[in-house]
Amino acid sequence: MKLDLENGVVEMAHGGGGRAMARLVEDIFVRSFDNPLLAQRNDQACFDLSAGRVAMTTDSYVIQPLFFPGGDIGSLAVHGTVNDLAMAGARPLYLSAGFILEEGLPLADLARIVASMARAAAEAGVAIVTGDTKVVEKGKGDGVFINTTGIGLVPSGVAPSGEKARPNDAILISGTLGDHGVAVMSCRENLSFEVDLLSDSQSLGGLVSVMVEAVPDIHVLRDPTRGGLAATLNEIARQSKVGMALQEAAIPIRGPVRAACEFLGLDPLNVANEGKLIAICAEGDAERLLSIMRAHPAGRDAALIGRVVEDADCFVTLKTSFGGTRMVDWLMGEQLPRIC
Amino acid sequence: MKFVDEFRDGDLARGLADAIGREVREGTRYHFMEFCGGHTHAIFRYGIQDLLPKSVRMIHGPGCPVCVLPMGRIDGALHLAKLPGVILASYGDMLRVPGSGRDSLLKAKAQGADIRMIYSPADAVGLAEANPTKQIVFFAIGFETTTPPTALAIRQAHRLGLKNFFVYCNHVLTPAAISSILESPEVRDLGTVPLDGFIGPAHVSTIIGSQPYEFFAEEYRRPVVIAGFEPLDVLQAILMLIRQVNEGRFEVENEFSRAVTRDGNAKAKALVADMFELRRSFEWRGLGQVPYSALRIKEAWSAFDAEVRFQVPDFKSEDHKACACGAILRGLKTPADCALFGTACTPEHPIGSCMVSAEGACAAYYTYGRQRRAS
Structure with a gap:
């Protein structure tokens, strides 16, 4: 039976291991992810890796809504994992993709998500070489959950790591903050507002490869996803046992993000990003690294936002544009809007 | 952002800070309470304390509705x-x-x-x-x-x-809580807690107007300056309060004239009067029972x-014995004076009222101002 991609929905049979499942895998996944390793149709992908250090990471994606301005759960599932590899300085090579589908999910939505994954993978230069599909009863999932695992190769001499920030190091950010979180929030069911903004979801693999080529000794690379810049810098500060001093005026934030955060009572420094990175490097490398970043499309708005300082308390502080100083703390629990 | 950035301008802030520096008198200490959590938040969020002379101390009042709910x-x-x-x-x-x-x-x-x-x-x-x-x-x-x-x-x-x-x-209700603070023995009779003036509520005053504060100014001889929630509003209000103290005045002044009138929003007040009536007494976390509040x-x-x-049972509850929120809200103590602050009581596990919302004095101090104690 042919899949009805226009009006059909995911049924329990699509996870049953029978002909319906084979059809789903063939018509949606293999066709979209098209690559020689997947085409072998084995239960695993086998390949050679050149000598050197290998980076490996995994992440699961459960976002609602599934489609948001500037992306969807599919593109996010590729970018998120590719970026986690890139933050080791690695060149991402292969991904696996595991799908948990909820009975009743329109096949058209699934096809759209998978096509978007395929596009994102092609752009990032990775191949989705193995995968898995399960179907759960209606009400036991949230449309679709995706897990991706990735591996990549780390060039020799490159070894950024969270504990390597040193006093006087420069803290760079690759672009504007909060775009993803606000774009997604703008289309949540209980809070729809119109905002001229797209999620920043994108692969950072290309940007990182030019960065590590120019400055192999980048001390720390990390993408400020959930918890935003604030959480990520606090993590690094604690790992490296240092403090950080930021300049509010230097932190790039788009007007619509500032405005949305303003009326929702949120702090853009706590809002998630899916296509930005923080780079911490020696003071002397900062200018060159910044210009390399700005020359790349994924780092056009890159900026130097502060310095690493000595601080036994590992505090991240911010000099406000207003002239005072405040702490930039971890987010406590879920970010909730204030009443007044 | 239009109409927002103008009120957060660093150059204007420095100008106001300089004016405050010139206005304060040698040997005089100024203790002002900002009633509202919105002001507390602005003070910490923008680091306003850094712009003030050491002789000006801000006391963070009970104006966070989430915090004061028992x-x-x-x-x-x-x-x-x-x-x-x-x-x-x-x-x-x-x-x-x-x-x-x-x-x-x-x-x-x-x-x-x-x-x-x-x-x-x-x-x-x-x-x-x-x-x-x-x-x-x-x-x-x-x-x-x-x-x-x-x-x-x-x-x-x-x-x-x-x-x-x-x-x-x-x-x-805000005025009842301000009365409660001013009526407390430490402030009124003993004079052990200096309280030289109030920054009056911003959004609350858009509804009730500036008129209700006239009683406090007169009865308790304390100046009140109603201020907006933007950092420049707060600095400007502090300057106006210092001037009143220096000149021996205790008036209600309105810094937030772009939104607040003397009589407030008549339509909103009529709507509320039609539907609600006063409770004889209500418990405020940190302040205890406050009559007609x-x-x-x-x-x-x-x-x-x-x-x-639904017949909601009358649940009784008492705050932790070591919690200093009541004293902090009345200016007797600062968050750092509390034995629970930052150890047993944090924003993740709040014990006292001042820690439960980002607008509470302890939470604002913890989230934005902890570095001050460390340095």
């Missing part, structure tokens, strides 16, 4: 949320606050209660329309600012003929009163 009322909301067929709706920052059993509405939600975060009471009316088989309880909190929207929601539910919309009313729904509208419809 745990017994949160227990009441938890009780309502767990009733079968009930959907409880409330504002975001109310959901995290623990009741006496350490359970918050967020935890009750995780355990299966149907609790919704809303941005406006109108959303709760919408829930009632969309869920005719459920009983929707709006957990209404807040000062005079959030009371008119609650009144409008009740009126809307009445117009729509909804029989499944109820309000658990916890609206409280809260509102309840009038009998004519009792069909919408959750306390009438």
Whole structure:
């Protein structure tokens, strides 16, 4: 039976291991992810890796809504994992993709998500070489959950790591903050507002490869996803046992993000990003690294936002544009809007 | 952002800070209380204390509606949320606050209660329309600012003929709380807590106007400057208060004239008066019982009163004995003086009222100002 991609929905049979499942895998996944390793149709992908250090990471994606301005759960599932590899300085090579589908999910939505994954993978230069599909009863999932695992190769001499920030190091950010979180929030069911903004979801693999080529000794690379810049810098500060001093005026934030955060009572420094990175490097490398970043499309708005300082308390502080100083703390629990 | 950035201008801030520096008198100390959590938040968020001379001390008052709600009322909301067929709706920052059993509405939600975060009471009316088989309880909190929207929601539910919309009313009144602070023996009789003036509420005053503060200024001989929530508003208000103190004046001045008039919003006040009446007394977390400091729904509208419809038990709860919130709210202590601050009591595990919301003095100090104590 042919899949009805226009009006059909995911049924329990699509996870049953029978002909319906084979059809789903063939018509949606293999066709979209098209690559020689997947085409072998084995239960695993086998390949050679050149000598050197290998980076490996995994992440699961459960976002609602599934489609948001500037992306969807599919593109996010590729970018998120590719970026986690890139933050080791690695060149991402292969991904696996595991799908948990909820009975009743329109096949058209699934096809759209998978096509978007395929596009994102092609752009990032990775191949989705193995995968898995399960179907759960209606009400036991949230449309679709995706897990991706990735591996990549780390060039020799490159070894950024969270504990390597040193006093006087420069803290760079690759672009504007909060775009993803606000774009997604703008289309949540209980809070729809119109905002001229797209999620920043994108692969950072290309940007990182030019960065590590120019400055192999980048001390720390990390993408400020959930918890935003604030959480990520606090993590690094604690790992490296240092403090950080930021300049509010230097932190790039788009007007619509500032405005949305303003009326929702949120702090853009706590809002998630899916296509930005923080780079911490020696003071002397900062200018060159910044210009390399700005020359790349994924780092056009890159900026130097502060310095690493000595601080036994590992505090991240911010000099406000207003002239005072405040702490930039971890987010406590879920970010909730204030009443007044 | 137009109309926002203008009030956060660093150059203007430096100019005002310089003016304050010139205005303060050698040997005089100035103690001002900002009543509102919104001001407390602005002071910490923008680091305003860094721009003030050492002789100016800000005391962070009880003006955070989430903070002052006693745990017994949160227990009441938890009780309502767990009733079968009930959907409880409330504002975001109310959901995290623990009741006496350490359970918050967020935890009750995780355990299966149907609790919704809303941005406006109108959303709760919408829930009632969309869920005719459920009983929707709006957990209404807040000062005079959030009371008119609650009144409008009740009126809307009445117009729509909804029989499944109820309000658990916890609206409280600002002037009564200011009186309570000024009447406390430490301030009034003993004079052990210096309190030289008030920064008056911003949003609250857009509703009630500047007139209600005239009594305080006169009776307690303390200047009041009503100020907006932007950092430049706060600096300007501090400058105006210092001038009043220096000149021996105790007047109500209005820095927030772009939004506040003497008489306030007559329409909103009439709406509230039509629907609510004073409670004889209401417990404030940190201040204790404050006479005539809260509102309840009038009998004519009792069909919408959750306390009438569901018979909420009168939960009693006491704050932790070592908690210094009561003293902090009245300026007797600072957060750093509290033995629980930053150790047992943190924003993740708040014990006292000042830690439960980002606008509370302890939470603001913890989140934005901890580096001061360390340095």
